[in-house]
Amino acid sequence: MDTHSRKKRHQTENNADAAGPVPEPRPELTGITWQNESGGSGKCFFLADEKATENFGRLLGTLAADGDVYCLSGDLGAGKTLMSKGVCKAVGVEEEDVVSPTFALMNIYNGKVMEVRHFDLYRLDSPEELADIGFYEYVGGEGVSLIEWGDLFQSELPPEYLQVNLTIVPEGRMVELIPFGLRYEAVSKEVLRHVNAGA
Ligand SMILES: Nc1ncnc2c1ncn2[C@@H]1O[C@H](COP(=O)(O)OP(=O)(O)OP(=O)(O)O)[C@@H](O)[C@H]1O
């Protein structure tokens, strides 16, 4: 191999784009515990503090694949945006870029690993308004789609997605993962595996 092709090969090996996206390492999982006696239909985890909520999002982000749809539900202030920030971080979105889409209704972030399409449906009243913001074109397309308050429009969601239910409890937050479809059963099993391995 001549010097030129050796140099070229070396450059290619060091080029993250050519080698494919390099996901973030698994986040710190302190403060996240599986609640095996929760009695819910999905897998439930306790999140002891803000960091745990964000890191749970980062774990979801490291597991995300192109086309994934995560629907985040829970009362005002339950942690949907904070968890979404964690997903964004894991796929290489600059932290300061991520804001709640409450007023914009949808934000798109170009993460280094993949795009994030982040919706907040709280202020929307009808499926016509969903169409106006491009919901049907964007959800499930390239990158990962995060839908805050997606439960308000359950009939408009794609047939397969991961439902992420956040609940405020006195000591922190509970999160329940309810998979719709094989892909999301696999994701929630992986989450459980990582949480238990990190405990
Ligand atoms: N595990 C936790 N324990 C205690 N506080 C938490 C935990 N996780 C998040 N919080 C707090 O809860 C709040 C979550 O705010 P966030 O904006 O993420 O909620 P949201 O569900 O997106 O609300 P909205 O419906 O208004 O968009 C923040 O103030 C954060 O500090």
Ligand SMILES: [Mg+2]
């Ligand atoms: Mg929010």
